Amino acid sequence: MRREVTLRDVAELAGVSSRTVSNVVNGYANVTEHTRERVQRAVEQLGYRPNVLARNLAQGRSGQIAVVVPYLDTPYFSELLQSVIRAARISGYNVLIDQTDGDPEHERAFIAHGSRRLLFDGIIFSPLGLDQQALADRDPDLPLVILGERSSDGTFDHVGIDDVAASRQATEHLLDLGRQRIAAIGDQPYATGEAAQRRTQGFREAHAARGLTPREDLIISTPRFNRPDGARAMAHLLDLPEPPDAVFCYSDLVALGAIRTLVSRGLRVPEDVAVIGYDDIEDGRFSNPTISTISPDKEMIATTAVERLLLRITSATPPEGLEVRAPHRLIVRESTAGRAAGTASPR
Amino acid sequence: MRREVTLRDVAELAGVSSRTVSNVVNGYANVTEHTRERVQRAVEQLGYRPNVLARNLAQGRSGQIAVVVPYLDTPYFSELLQSVIRAARISGYNVLIDQTDGDPEHERAFIAHGSRRLLFDGIIFSPLGLDQQALADRDPDLPLVILGERSSDGTFDHVGIDDVAASRQATEHLLDLGRQRIAAIGDQPYATGEAAQRRTQGFREAHAARGLTPREDLIISTPRFNRPDGARAMAHLLDLPEPPDAVFCYSDLVALGAIRTLVSRGLRVPEDVAVIGYDDIEDGRFSNPTISTISPDKEMIATTAVERLLLRITSATPPEGLEVRAPHRLIVRESTAGRAAGTASPR
DNA sequence: CTACGCTTTTGCAGCGCTGCAAAGCAAAGC
DNA sequence: GCTTTGCTTTGCAGCGCTGCAAAAGCGTAG
Numbered sequence: 001m002r003r004e005v006t007l008r009d010v011a012e013l014a015g016v017s018s019r020t021v022s023n024v025v026n027g028y029a030n031v032t033e034h035t036r037e038r039v040q041r042a043v044e045q046l047g048y049r050p051n052v053l054a055r056n057l058a059q060g061r062s063g064q065i066a067v068v069v070p071y072l073d074t075p076y077f078s079e080l081l082q083s084v085i086r087a088a089r090i091s092g093y094n095v096l097i098d099q100t101d102g103d104p105e106h107e108r109a110f111i112a113h114g115s116r117r118l119l120f121d122g123i124i125f126s127p128l129g130l131d132q133q134a135l136a137d138r139d140p141d142l143p144l145v146i147l148g149e150r151s152s153d154g155t156f157d158h159v160g161i162d163d164v165a166a167s168r169q170a171t172e173h174l175l176d177l178g179r180q181r182i183a184a185i186g187d188q189p190y191a192t193g194e195a196a197q198r199r200t201q202g203f204r205e206a207h208a209a210r211g212l213t214p215r216e217d218l219i220i221s222t223p224r225f226n227r228p229d230g231a232r233a234m235a236h237l238l239d240l241p242e243p244p245d246a247v248f249c250y251s252d253l254v255a256l257g258a259i260r261t262l263v264s265r266g267l268r269v270p271e272d273v274a275v276i277g278y279d280d281i282e283d284g285r286f287s288n289p290t291i292s293t294i295s296p297d298k299e300m301i302a303t304t305a306v307e308r309l310l311l312r313i314t315s316a317t318p319p320e321g322l323e324v325r326a327p328h329r330l331i332v333r334e335s336t337a338g339r340a341a342g343t344a345s346p347r
Numbered sequence: 348m349r350r351e352v353t354l355r356d357v358a359e360l361a362g363v364s365s366r367t368v369s370n371v372v373n374g375y376a377n378v379t380e381h382t383r384e385r386v387q388r389a390v391e392q393l394g395y396r397p398n399v400l401a402r403n404l405a406q407g408r409s410g411q412i413a414v415v416v417p418y419l420d421t422p423y424f425s426e427l428l429q430s431v432i433r434a435a436r437i438s439g440y441n442v443l444i445d446q447t448d449g450d451p452e453h454e455r456a457f458i459a460h461g462s463r464r465l466l467f468d469g470i471i472f473s474p475l476g477l478d479q480q481a482l483a484d485r486d487p488d489l490p491l492v493i494l495g496e497r498s499s500d501g502t503f504d505h506v507g508i509d510d511v512a513a514s515r516q517a518t519e520h521l522l523d524l525g526r527q528r529i530a531a532i533g534d535q536p537y538a539t540g541e542a543a544q545r546r547t548q549g550f551r552e553a554h555a556a557r558g559l560t561p562r563e564d565l566i567i568s569t570p571r572f573n574r575p576d577g578a579r580a581m582a583h584l585l586d587l588p589e590p591p592d593a594v595f596c597y598s599d600l601v602a603l604g605a606i607r608t609l610v611s612r613g614l615r616v617p618e619d620v621a622v623i624g625y626d627d628i629e630d631g632r633f634s635n636p637t638i639s640t641i642s643p644d645k646e647m648i649a650t651t652a653v654e655r656l657l658l659r660i661t662s663a664t665p666p667e668g669l670e671v672r673a674p675h676r677l678i679v680r681e682s683t684a685g686r687a688a689g690t691a692s693p694r
Numbered sequence: 695c696t697a698c699g700c701t702t703t704t705g706c707a708g709c710g711c712t713g714c715a716a717a718g719c720a721a722a723g724c
Numbered sequence: 725g726c727t728t729t730g731c732t733t734t735g736c737a738g739c740g741c742t743g744c745a746a747a748a749g750c751g752t753a754g
Contacts, residue, residue: 004464006710017734022712030732049464053409054710057400057739064443072432073629078425085419085446094466096411097444099432117351117396119441227633260633264686282420286574286607288635339611353740364704369742377702401740404709 005048014042025050056118064094065309066120068110070102070128074226074253075281076298077126080147083302084124091310096120102128102224104192111138122309129192143312145305148195154321157308161296161328163195167202168209169330170276170294171248175210177274177336179246182207183218185233185258186225186250199250199278218244225250230257238265245273246336252277252284255291259335263288275335289334296328352395361389372397403465411441412656413467415457417449417475421573421600422628423645424473427494430649431471438657443467449475449571451539458485469656476539490659492652495542501668504655508643508675510542514549515556516677517623517641518595522557524621524683526593529554530565532580532605533572533597546597546625565591572597577604585612592620593683599624599631602638606682610635622682636681643675 007025011018016039023031024039025048031039042048056062067084069077085095096119100106107130111123122143127150135153138144146158174182184203188196200219207214220236222229230249234257237243249255255277262269269275269289277284280295304324311319354372358365363386370378371386372395378386389395403409414431416424432442443466447453454477458470469490474497482500485491493505521529531550535543547566554561567583569576577596581604584591596602602624609616616622616636624631627642651671658666 004710008710018710019712019735020733023733026712032732035732051404051464051710052466053400053404053407054739055712057398057404057741058710058712060400060739062400072429073422073425075420075422075425078420078422081444082419082446085444094443095445096441097428097432098442099429117398119399227629231633256630256633260635260637263635282574283603283630286578286603288607288610290607351740355740365740366705366742367703370703373742379702382702398740401709402742404711405740405742407709 004051005046006051007048010039010042010046010048013046014039060118061121061313062118063092064096064120065306065313066096066098066123067126068098068100068107068123069126070100072097072099075283076251076253076279079281080126080298080302083299084306087303087306091306093121093306093310100128104129104131104134108134108137111135111142111144122313124305124309128195131191143309143318145309145312147301147305149198150194155318157305157312157322157324159301159305159308159324159326161294161301161326163198164202164205166278166294166296166328166330167199167248168206169202170278171203171206172209173292173330173332173336174246174248174274174276175206175212177246177270179244179274181215181218181242181244182246182248183220183237183244184214184248184250185220185222185230185237185254187219187221188223189221196250199248203248222250222254226253227257227260230254231261232257234258234261238262238267243273246270247273247275249275249277252279252281252291252293254278255293255335256283256287259287259289259291270334270336270338277335280331284333289339292333292336293331294328295331297326301326351398352393353398354395357386357389357393357395360393361386407465408468408660409465410439411443411467412653412660413443413445413470414473415445415447415454415470416473417447419444419446422630423598423600423626426628427473427645427649430646431653434650434653438653440468440653440657447475451476451478451481455481455484458482458489458491469660471652471656475542478538490656490665492656492659494648494652496545497541502665504652504659504669504671506648506652506655506671506673508641508648508673510545511549511552513625513641513643513675513677514546514595515553516549517625518550518553519556520639520677520679520683521593521595521621521623522553522559524593524617526591526621528562528565528589528591529593529595530567530584530591531561531595531597532567532569532577532584532601534566534568535570536568543597546595550595569597569601573600574604574607577601578608579604581605581608585609585614590620593617594620594622596622596624599626599628599638599640601625602640602682603630603634606634606636606638617681617683617685624682627678631680636686639680639683640678641675642678644673648673 007018007021011021021039024036065088088095107127124145126147144156146156149160149163150158186196187200204214220233222233247258249258255275259269259275262273267273277291277293280293284291284293354365354368357368368386371383412435435442454474471492473494491503493503494507496507496510497505533543534547551561567580569580594605596605602622606616606622609620614620624638624640627640631638631640
């Protein structure tokens with residue numbers, strides 16, 4: 001591989017110092033038009049391209065942010081990532097992606113010692129099962145923004161929707177339909193299942209507000225929030241002596257799996273069992289039936305997360321920990337409202 | 348921010364040279380057990396973490412590979428990415444992700460001057476509309492592996508399945524069902540639509556092999572391969588005087604969109620219209636009906652792509668351009684075979 | 695006791711860039 | 725004419741690490 005063109009080469013050709021070339025390349029102020037042109041010409045003539053590595057070392061930053069999600073192939077995350085990448089790019093940052101496969105150890109390792117010093121300037125983290133302890137052990141110098149609801153100790157930001165309220169709203173929608181036995185799929189009654197537990201809480205609150213108590217055997221735990229889990233859980237529910245007539249699923253994927261089981265058993269959605277999901281992924285707008293869901297403002301979550309992270313990275317004194325609550329709304333589609341709610345070209 | 352611990356700090360504490368510390372940290376040979384222990388202790392005591400940036404500069408490589416895809420939220424790509432990231436990580440490489448939004452200019456820019464010198468050591472590229480010209484203009488020093496079928500000029504590798512054969516196979520399956528008027532959704536009859544055109548070719552070949560000629564008005568072009576495109580195209584087909592009784596969709600997303608339109612118009616799949624997709628994304632295994640499809644060996648595509656790229660990166664003399672053809676197979680599910688093919692828990 | 699070959703350790707230059715502070719320089723002020 | 729002011733350009737050190745080649749140590753052979 002032939003030697004690459006360096007600043008010095010350009011400087012020599014243009015007859016200026018390498019520092020001046022650097023100034024031109026970086027668009028710094030106070031360079032006369034005449035000099036700028038000469039340098040510019042030399043840059044083009046030699047095909048100079050800055051060496052990002054050297055710049056990074058000199059500046060002590062990498063210009064990269066890491067985004068860590070449990071699973072990349074979960075539509076919710078890939079949709080979110082898409083917006084994160086766009087937002088980061090606008091500010092000149094590259095995005096390094098990592099998936100933890102939901103492994104708590106992997107998550108912990110990522111946040112704790114940040115062994116890869118300077119590989120990224122900050123991190124947007126969507127933990128699946130990160131407990132408070134792991135958060136406390138984290139590298140305090142690494143700017144951090146957490147996706148999803150989570151109480152902050154003030155040293156990082158988090159961005160998410162109000163899970164409890166959203167879940168209550170979803171459950172209320174099912175209650176409003178007059179359903180009697182409403183199931184919930186997705187609970188995770190252990191330390192790392194905080195997000196799931198907040199949804200269960202909303203589920204209970206909705207019942208309580210009407211003087212009802214949900215039947216405990218209709219609250220089903222699942223290890224993940226994916227289609228197979230949803231399908232399995234639904235099968236289990238249908239085998240109960242008194243199966244539910246409505247289901248609140250903790251993700252759209254779970255809902256898709258549940259619906260799959262219902263349909264394959266010859267049950268009608270929503271006539272026999274109404275289903276509502278969570279996340280508003282594109283699948284739910286084209287599935288049969290289309291899925292009613294809780295729609296978080298993903299674009300806002302993504303841009304806010306990036307914005308806050310960059311603020312943390314660039315500001316000399318770390319800003320206070322912010323808990324950003326992004327808006328969400330209930331979207332009613334066929335899986336609860338029936339065909340009346342559907343159209344040939346779903347939005 | 349307090350100063351970080353450097354090699355020199357560790358060296359001082361351990362009473363050795365910084366070069367020796369480097370040797371220990373990197374596990375180089377020829378360090379006595381005694382020295383190694385002393386250094387190790389010092390490393391731990393000070394909490395030393397190597398500065399990746401400095402290492403990168405000194406080594407002249409970044410330890411990162413870029414993966415460029417058109418859209419991150421397309422399940423096919425996110426499923427593929429997942430495997431790519433795993434494979435790269437095993438070899439100690441980080442993955443930088445970028446999406447081009449299918450914009451040919453963006454794609455061209457990425458491959459052409461590679462303006463970000465040394466930000467990544469190589470690139471795995473899944474172009475949507477990259478013509479031969481753009482490929483010819485590319486930075487010849489940047490190791491490159493292309494995903495998807497594409498004839499190589501010998502300076503890069505590409506990995507993909509045999510699109511023509513796979514498409515012929517999919518079409519033959521529909522013909523075997525006795526369908527008379529088979530439509531195709533996803534053609535792209537312009538320079539950047541090579542991938543689509545190969546599928547159309549397979550579609551035609553299947554017909555030709557039986558002495559048939561497909562009806563031209565049943566070959567529908569779409570700008571992308573997504574759900575809305577599929578839904579729209581299907582609506583158009585149904586409005587024809589003689590609508591099709593089977594559809595070959597150039598992606599599973601297109602198939603999902605098409606099925607959505609069919610179902611919402613009260614048509615039965617596959618009784619009224621059989622549908623087959625392409626890609627075998629998870630959605631298709633849980634949709635109603637489940638989707639028959641062409642299943643490329645994604646795991647193999649991903650690992651082969653990484654393997655070849657790393658080979659290019661590390662080998663002194665560039666290896667010959669390889670055209671790797673990954674295996675694929677036809678998977679028959681409900682959308683062509685009816686409920687008989689479905690089960691409560693799809694695989 | 696010196697020479698030799700081998701392993702282990704060291705010193706130094708340098709990767710290519712930017713931060714910093716000083717130098718140069720032209721126009722303006724006294 | 726000489727100093728001051730403000731803009732432009734420069735020189736140099738150094739970011740923290742690794743490549744290279746030489747030096748040091750050490751056991752064995754002559």
